[in-house]
């Protein structure tokens with residue numbers, strides 16, 4: 001039996017199983033607008049650091065002038081709310097160790113924040 005081939009498969013299986021429970025995701029509150037503001041809070045407190053894991057970004061987008069985009073390890077410029085929508089949308093993502101930024105595309109230089117994941 002070729003155990004060198006089996007071990008990576010088992011490791012991949014273990015990762016998939018541990019990622020399954022959706023109820024384990026912590027909800028974070030994203031807000032864009034109504035002015036030139038963007039933020040991520042948890043229980044009313046600004047989020048600047050998190051432990052790696054599964055998080056649901058619930059984003060309230062109050063204007064059609066802004067969007068909410070998340071970028072970081074494993075999350076490539078994911079648009080959670082779009083530019084021409086006043087909406088509330090949720091997206092669950094797995095955050096890995098590293099730095100994530102959230103931003104509004106047309107106003108990225110002034111409308112952005114970062115979250116350090118450890």
Ligand SMILES: [Cu+2]
Pocket residue numbers: 065066067104105106107111
């Ligand atoms: Cu904007």
